[in-house]
Amino acid sequence: MKEMLPLTEAFYYILIVLYTEPSHGYGIMQDTEKMSNGRVKIGAGTLYTALNTLLNKGLIELYPVPEGTDTRRKMYAITENGRQVVSAEVARLEELLGVGRQALITKKG
Amino acid sequence: MSEKLVKRHRMIMAWNYEKGEQWMNELSSQGLHFKKGGLISSSFVRDESVRYTYRMDYQTGQSRENGKFQEYLDLYQDAGWEYVSSFGLTWHYFRREWQPGEEPQLYTDRESLIMLYKRLLGVISAMLFVNLFIMILNMVNLNTFFTEGLWTIGVPLMILYLGLFALLGYGCWKIKKKVNNLKLQV
Numbered sequence: 001m002k003e004m005l006p007l008t009e010a011f012y013y014i015l016i017v018l019y020t021e022p023s024h025g026y027g028i029m030q031d032t033e034k035m036s037n038g039r040v041k042i043g044a045g046t047l048y049t050a051l052n053t054l055l056n057k058g059l060i061e062l063y064p065v066p067e068g069t070d071t072r073r074k075m076y077a078i079t080e081n082g083r084q085v086v087s088a089e090v091a092r093l094e095e096l097l098g099v100g101r102q103a104l105i106t107k108k109g
Numbered sequence: 110m111s112e113k114l115v116k117r118h119r120m121i122m123a124w125n126y127e128k129g130e131q132w133m134n135e136l137s138s139q140g141l142h143f144k145k146g147g148l149i150s151s152s153f154v155r156d157e158s159v160r161y162t163y164r165m166d167y168q169t170g171q172s173r174e175n176g177k178f179q180e181y182l183d184l185y186q187d188a189g190w191e192y193v194s195s196f197g198l199t200w201h202y203f204r205r206e207w208q209p210g211e212e213p214q215l216y217t218d219r220e221s222l223i224m225l226y227k228r229l230l231g232v233i234s235a236m237l238f239v240n241l242f243i244m245i246l247n248m249v250n251l252n253t254f255f256t257e258g259l260w261t262i263g264v265p266l267m268i269l270y271l272g273l274f275a276l277l278g279y280g281c282w283k284i285k286k287k288v289n290n291l292k293l294q295v
Contacts (some may be wrong), residue, residue, distance in 0.1 A: 008220050026187035044188035044203075045166055045215030048181060049224055073187070074180055 001081060004057065007089050010042050010050045015059065015078060015086050022063040022077040025051065051076065059085055114152040115141060123229055124283040126165045126200075133163040137207070146196040160207040164190070164215045167199055169228055190215070199232075219291045226291075230284045237277040244270050 007015070013032040017023055023031065025047055032040050042050070054060040059082035063075040078086075117136065121129030133143040140157040166185075171178045182192050190203040205213060216222040247266070 008218055010218050010221070024187075025184045029188060041217060043213075043215050043217035043221075044185045044190055045225065046217045046221040047188070048184055049216075049221040053224075072183055 001085050001088065004059070004085050005089055005092060007085070008050075009040055010046050011054065012089065013040060013042065014047075014050055014054065015082055018060060018076060018078040019083065019086060022075050024073040024075050026073070028076075054082070058082075112144075112154045114144065115155055116150050117141070117153055118150045120149050121146070121165075122280065123167070123233065124280040124287075126167070130163055130165055133202075134161075134207075137161045137163065137204075143193065143202065143204070145194045146200070146202065161204040162207045162211075162213055163193070163202060163204045164213070166201045166203065166215055167225060167229055168201065169199055169232065171198070173198075185215075189213075219294065223288055223291050226284050226288050230281060230288070233277055233280045233284070237274065237281065240270070240273060240277070 004011075010032075013035065014028055016035070017028050017031040029042055029047060032042055051060070055062070055076075058079055060076045061079050063077035065071050065073065065075050119129075119132060121132075136143065136153060137160050140155055140160075141153040142156060142159070142161055143163055144152045144154050168181065171181060185192065185203055189205050191205060193202040193204055195201045203215070216225060
């Protein structure tokens with residue numbers, strides 16, 4: 001799993017969006033834009049490529065589309081491996097953030 | 110009402126497909142909207158009331174039968190891209206209405222763009238090697254070309270092959286350069 005780190009922003013946001021609940025491509029795009037306050041907009045080609053890569057690596061899987069919803073749209077869910085990658089990435093980012101903040105404080109003081 | 114198609118000629122090179130997009134977008138700003146692409150000529154529809162932004166995409170391994178292609182189109186459509194047409198099984202044209210100040214892209218990060226270039230590089234270098242192989246086979250089997258018909262067949266054939274290799278080799282080099290540029294850009 002370690003070879004997946006660091007995650008690209010697109011990979012990271014896809015996994016974070018799916019961490020709470022399964023979603024379809026369009027939902028992932030919208031949630032990503034909302035979560036990042038409009039900063040990260042994942043293009044269609046990038047999303048399509050990323051979803052296929054994540055499926056191949058077993059970090060996400062297809063989720064059976066619930067009845068009564070648009071069956072045309074594929075839904076994706078995060079896998080156990082995917083959750084582990086997210087935890088490892090969050091820990092890595094925390095370390096980076098920690099030393100960064102420390103450096104900023106020391107510089108000021 | 111049937112649409113009147115207008116032809117325009119231009120060869121879009123796979124390793125320079127961005128130039129093709131530019132060309133389509135420029136024509137669209139003049140009221141000529143791309144419909145269908147060919148090797149050297151493309152069809153356009155005239156309509157002065159709209160303007161589009163066109164993008165090209167290259168995908169491999171999609172079969173029309175297993176629904177993968179439809180899923181792909183659905184995803185792009187959800188993202189606001191109207192599917193226009195395809196060239197062969199691998200090049201796909203999309204468009205969306207032009208908005209001032211916006212430059213919508215299909216690929217929004219370096220990694221996915223590098224993967225796109227690598228798909229292209231894989232296919233072009235495969236073409237290069239297949240042709241090299243065919244040429245070597247020809248050399249072995251048809252060495253009479255060089256003894257009896259050197260100037261009628263042998264030399265013209267060599268020139269044709271050299272031209273083809275030069276073109277494909279140039280394409281590979283161009284794409285390699287693009288990948289390297291993206292990798293350097295941190």
